[in-house]
Amino acid sequence: MTLVLNRIDDRLIHGQVVVGWGQPLDVRFIVLVDDAVAASDWEKELYRMGVPPEMEVRFHSAAEAAPLLDAYRTAPAPGILLTGDIATMRELVLHGGVREVNVGGIHHRAGRTQYLRYVFLTAEERSALREVASLGALVTAQDVPAARAIPLEEMLSEREMS
Amino acid sequence: MSESLSVRALVAGHGDFAAGLISAVEAVTGLGETLEPIQVKGLCGEDIQQLLRERIRATGALVIFTDLQAGSCTMAARRLLREESQVVLVSGTNLPMLLDFVMSSDPNPYDAAHAAVDRARSAIAAYGGPA
Numbered sequence: 133m134t135l136v137l138n139r140i141d142d143r144l145i146h147g148q149v150v151v152g153w154g155q156p157l158d159v160r161f162i163v164l165v166d167d168a169v170a171a172s173d174w175e176k177e178l179y180r181m182g183v184p185p186e187m188e189v190r191f192h193s194a195a196e197a198a199p200l201l202d203a204y205r206t207a208p209a210p211g212i213l214l215t216g217d218i219a220t221m222r223e224l225v226l227h228g229g230v231r232e233v234n235v236g237g238i239h240h241r242a243g244r245t246q247y248l249r250y251v252f253l254t255a256e257e258r259s260a261l262r263e264v265a266s267l268g269a270l271v272t273a274q275d276v277p278a279a280r281a282i283p284l285e286e287m288l289s290e291r292e293m294s
Numbered sequence: 295m296s297e298s299l300s301v302r303a304l305v306a307g308h309g310d311f312a313a314g315l316i317s318a319v320e321a322v323t324g325l326g327e328t329l330e331p332i333q334v335k336g337l338c339g340e341d342i343q344q345l346l347r348e349r350i351r352a353t354g355a356l357v358i359f360t361d362l363q364a365g366s367c368t369m370a371a372r373r374l375l376r377e378e379s380q381v382v383l384v385s386g387t388n389l390p391m392l393l394d395f396v397m398s399s400d401p402n403p404y405d406a407a408h409a410a411v412d413r414a415r416s417a418i419a420a421y422g423g424p425a
Binding site: 142145147151179181182183239240241249250252 | 308361366
């Protein structure tokens with residue numbers, strides 16, 4: 133088995149990740165890559181308490197995580213790679229061999245434009261996602277397994293036409 | 295005309311969890327107004343925390359009921375508890391729990407919430423099926 137999902141989600145560990153994806157994919161570990169969370173014991177405990185006991189959570193900074201991903205990909209059980217923002221995932225595409233990126237949730241914030249019910253982006257974030265794609269990763273948006281995976285350009289085009 | 299009831303707790307969760315449970319509380323007790331549903335669709339974690347903070351301050355409610363332990367509402371509420379130490383958070387909310395809470399005459403919201411949790415646990419059961 134391997135990392136079955138490489139997800140950008142600003143809520144990090146939450147219901148959709150643990151239950152929505154975690155249960156059907158039989159996920160046994162989550163690799164949570166976030167510099168701020170990795171540096172705070174309180175934050176780590178907060179996220180650890182949210183997952184069921186059979187699921188393990190590993191915390192890393194972006195720099196720490198990139199060289200470890202190959203090992204996670206050969207782990208015997210399925211796992212999810214999770215970042216809270218595009219910039220962190222970009223690092224893991226660039227230096228960690230990530231080839232598929234799931235945009236799972238980037239929510240409303242001042243300065244962002246809505247593209248999907250669960251995707252809001254600034255102009256810079258839109259460019260950053262395109263850059264991730266140009267680095268060789270297949271980028272799609274999909275909040276839960278039952279939804280369709282929407283290709284990046286399809287998601288971005290509707291808003292740009294209007 | 296009945297006098298309006300004050301809000302004693304916020305309810306927050308996935309989809310229409312809050313509005314649905316509160317409508318059930320209203321149907322059973324007529325006390326739905328004592329619970330305020332929090333709509334979080336499309337909000338990031340920080341915005342959920344901000345919204346909970348604002349509604350706690352505006353209503354004076356001291357209890358927050360949420361659905362999943364790993365849910366973003368629960369996460370946001372746990373962060374809020376760091377600054378609002380008098381607030382009680384209850385996750386894993388179900389209907390028997392909310393009914394017990396709204397019917398409780400205990401003036402201490404902490405005690406009322408804990409009693410509601412005990413009631414909720416004892417209300418869970420499975421019946422029937424092959425032996």
